[in-house]
Amino acid sequence: MKTVFITGTSSGIGKATTKLFASQGWHVIATMRKPENETELNQLENVTLLPLDVNDYEQINETVKSVTEKYDIDVVFNNAGYSLMGPLEGFTDEQIVQQIQTNLFGVVRITKAFIPYFRAKKRGLFLSTGSLAGLVAFPLGSMYDASKFAINGFNESLAYELAQFNIGVKLILPGLTATDLLDKSPYVTYPGYEGLSDWFEKAFVIENATKSTDIAEVVYEAATDGSSKLRYLCGADTMHVTGQIKEIGVEAFIENMHKSLKDTHNS
């Protein structure tokens, strides 16, 4: 039985991925901040629930030590994250640091903790949930987009570094996905940015988004296709935006975005 270790499985993409892998006969080590509140995944036979806050460096190291001693892990899926949205001016310093801490350093620390284990096994695979917002930035997402751009570069570099040890590195890049993300994440408003906030609320309507189960299918493909492909684009919006950028170039895409935002300017 193959084993996957996943972060952020209490909802959304992490939960859907846990269910899919378990249904395909994998053992899933499903980690979340509060497993004591979980009512669904703890009913599944081949799922092991463990507590893990990706901001807790000590807990990361203890958890990785204990699971690597106990289980034969094939894939690590760095998925936990949230989206701080709003104008940069409105963020507190703590919010700014926390966003990078969770979305970037969480991935970095978990990956670093597992590398010696995969090296000793002479095989392994890291998957991380990046985002379309790690390929192209959107208004009011400065810190979230910064974290996802960073994950992109981090994984791309690491893919070269770890290939010699037969350790794969892959990125899952969803566009807007119907999960608890926006409900669970801080949304900040600030005087002077009302027009952009209205635009944001109209642009990011979760009801029109890709289903988390569709993203889970892509994660499963990435885990099992045996390829060394780095980026897995998912969702119609991701395909549309990346297609447009390919066609007209990134500068023209940005120019068009500015034009479409002109009416949102307050002054």
Ligand SMILES: NC(=O)c1ccc[n+]([C@@H]2O[C@H](COP(=O)([O-])OP(=O)(O)OC[C@H]3O[C@@H](n4cnc5c(N)ncnc54)[C@H](OP(=O)(O)O)[C@@H]3O)[C@@H](O)[C@H]2O)c1
């Ligand atoms: N939804 C989208 O449109 C979208 C698009 C592109 C990429 N993504 C990415 O997909 C990933 C999963 O998000 P989702 O959309 O499935 O949203 P979600 O339903 O809110 O799930 C996010 C998960 O991350 C967990 N998490 C947050 N902070 C954590 C921490 N410090 N330690 C451990 N777990 C933590 C949450 O746990 P709690 O229940 O404890 O908060 C939850 O399990 C994120 O990296 C997100 O950036 C989402």
